[in-house]
Amino acid sequence: MSRATLLVLADGRFPAGGHAHSGGAEAAVKAGLIRGAEGLEAFCRGRLHTVGLVSAALAAAAALGVDPVALDAAADARTPSLALRGASRKLGRQLMRAARATWPSGELDVLAREFPKGAHQPVVLGVTARAAGLGPEDAAYCSVYESVSGPAGATVRLLSLDPFDATGVVARLAPEMDRVVRSAVEAGREAVGGGVDVLPAASGPLLEIGAEVHAAWAVRLFAS
Amino acid sequence: MSTTGVRATARLTARADGRGDTALPVLESHGPLALRRTRGSGDEARVMLVGAMSGPLGGDRLAVEAEVGEGARLHLGSAAATIALPGQGKEDARYDVRVRVAAGGELRWLPEQLISACGSDLRVSTSLDLASGARLVFREEQVLGRAGEEPGRLSSRLTVRLDGRALLDQEVSCGPGAPGGWDGPAVLGGYRALGQLVVVRPEFAERAPEPRVLGEAATLTPLAGPAVLVSALAPDALLLRRVLEEALAGLDG
Incomplete structure (x- = not known):
C-alpha cells in the first residue's frame, strides 16, 4: 500500500461531500447534549464504538472483496433511521463520483451501475480503497477517522468551539481508534468466509433518534 | 470460583388447527422457564x-424457541419483569430467543x-426469522438497574430476518465494561430505560408509515422493508x- 495514497483518500479536502454532514453533532448540540469539549469527547467516543465500528467493518469487508450488494443490505439492516440511510447513500454517491474520477476501476463502475442512487458510504469507501490499491486496514482507518473528525469539525462551527480543543479531542481518541480498526478488520476478514451476518451491529440509540428529530427540522446547518 | 449455572430451553x-383457531402442539417448560396457555382472543x-x-x-444459559x-x-x-442478577462465579449469563414465523403466521x-x-452480566440474543407474508409485533424494554441502583453489564442483539435477509440488526451494550x-450523548445519554418496538406487516410494502418524532427521545422510522421500528429512551420503565404503548396503539388504530 501507498501511505501517500491513504492520505489522499483520508484528507478532509478529498471532494466527497463529507463537510456537509455533522454525524449527529448538530442534533446533539441542539438537545444540549454537547456543550463543550467534554461533551464532544463523550459523543465522539460513543460514536466511534457504535456506528464507527460498524462502518469501518463494512468498509474493511468491502476492501477485502466481500460482495458489495450483500454489504449494502447489511448496512441497511444496521441503519434503522430512514434519515441516516438517506444520508449514507447520498455520501456514497458523492464519494463514488470523486473515486471514479480519481481511481478509475471496473469494480467501481459495476457498483455505480448496481446502485444508481448511491450505495452506502462505507461500502463505496471499501471498494474505493481496492481501486486505489489500498487494503482493509486503510479503509477501516479512513472510516473510523471520519466518524470522529466529522462531528468534531462540525462542533467547531456549531458551538464556536476552540479548534485546538476539538483537535485535542480527536487526538485523545487515537488509541481507541486503533483498537476499533483492529476489531473492524478482524470482523471484515470473518465476513469473507462467514458472510455479512457476522459483522458487528453496535448501535447508538441517541444517534438514531437524534437523526430523525434533526430531519424533521425546517432549518438546519448540516444535512445530517 | 466457577459455577455451572442453569441450562434450560x-x-x-x-x-392453525384448521377450524379457525390456533393450537399449541408443543408447549415445553424447562427449569426456570415455565410456559402457560392463557385465554386468548379470537x-x-x-x-x-x-x-x-x-x-x-x-x-x-436460558433459551426460548x-x-x-x-x-x-x-x-x-x-408474568413479571426478568431480572438479570449476579451469579456466584464471574461467568456471564446468556438468554437466547429464537423464533420462526411462517407465511400468513402472526x-x-x-x-x-x-x-x-x-x-x-447478561448477553441477550434475539433472532426472529420471518417468511415473506408473516406478521410481527415485537417489543423489548431494558431497564438499567433497579431503583436507585447502578446497572449491570448488558448487551443485547436483535436480528430480524425477512425471507432470509436481515431487515434489522442492532446491538446495544451498556453498563460497566x-x-x-x-x-x-451518542448512545444512552443518562437515560435508564430503552426500548424498541418492531412491527412487520406485508401491507407496509405498499405503504409504510412516515417517520415520526414521538417525544423527547423517541422516534418511529420505516425500515428498508415492510416494517417500522420505534426506538425510545426514557428516564424510567413506566414512561x-x-x-x-401509544406508538403501538397508533399503528394498530
Whole structure:
C-alpha cells in the first residue's frame, strides 16, 4: 500500500461531500447534549464504538472483496433511521463520483451501475480503497477517522468551539481508534468466509433518534 | 470460583388447527422457564412465560424457541419483569430467543421488561426469522438497574430476518465494561430505560408509515422493508412503556 495514497483518500479536502454532514453533532448540540469539549469527547467516543465500528467493518469487508450488494443490505439492516440511510447513500454517491474520477476501476463502475442512487458510504469507501490499491486496514482507518473528525469539525462551527480543543479531542481518541480498526478488520476478514451476518451491529440509540428529530427540522446547518 | 449455572430451553409451536383457531402442539417448560396457555382472543393463542425462579444469574444459559406455523396467531407475554442478577462465579449469563414465523403466521411478542441489576452480566440474543407474508409485533424494554441502583453489564442483539435477509440488526451494550461512551450523548445519554418496538406487516410494502418524532427521545422510522421500528429512551420503565404503548396503539388504530 501507498501511505501517500491513504492520505489522499483520508484528507478532509478529498471532494466527497463529507463537510456537509455533522454525524449527529448538530442534533446533539441542539438537545444540549454537547456543550463543550467534554461533551464532544463523550459523543465522539460513543460514536466511534457504535456506528464507527460498524462502518469501518463494512468498509474493511468491502476492501477485502466481500460482495458489495450483500454489504449494502447489511448496512441497511444496521441503519434503522430512514434519515441516516438517506444520508449514507447520498455520501456514497458523492464519494463514488470523486473515486471514479480519481481511481478509475471496473469494480467501481459495476457498483455505480448496481446502485444508481448511491450505495452506502462505507461500502463505496471499501471498494474505493481496492481501486486505489489500498487494503482493509486503510479503509477501516479512513472510516473510523471520519466518524470522529466529522462531528468534531462540525462542533467547531456549531458551538464556536476552540479548534485546538476539538483537535485535542480527536487526538485523545487515537488509541481507541486503533483498537476499533483492529476489531473492524478482524470482523471484515470473518465476513469473507462467514458472510455479512457476522459483522458487528453496535448501535447508538441517541444517534438514531437524534437523526430523525434533526430531519424533521425546517432549518438546519448540516444535512445530517 | 466457577459455577455451572442453569441450562434450560423452553419450546413452543403454534399451528392453525384448521377450524379457525390456533393450537399449541408443543408447549415445553424447562427449569426456570415455565410456559402457560392463557385465554386468548379470537383465533389467537396466548401464552405467558412465567419465571419459576429468579434470574438469569451469572452462568445461566436460558433459551426460548418458538415456531409459528402458516396462518397461526400467537401472543406471548410474561408474568413479571426478568431480572438479570449476579451469579456466584464471574461467568456471564446468556438468554437466547429464537423464533420462526411462517407465511400468513402472526406473532405478538410483548413481554415485561428486562432489568439489569447491579453486578449482573447478561448477553441477550434475539433472532426472529420471518417468511415473506408473516406478521410481527415485537417489543423489548431494558431497564438499567433497579431503583436507585447502578446497572449491570448488558448487551443485547436483535436480528430480524425477512425471507432470509436481515431487515434489522442492532446491538446495544451498556453498563460497566461496555465499550466507551455508552452512557454519553451518542448512545444512552443518562437515560435508564430503552426500548424498541418492531412491527412487520406485508401491507407496509405498499405503504409504510412516515417517520415520526414521538417525544423527547423517541422516534418511529420505516425500515428498508415492510416494517417500522420505534426506538425510545426514557428516564424510567413506566414512561418508556407509555411511549411504546401509544406508538403501538397508533399503528394498530
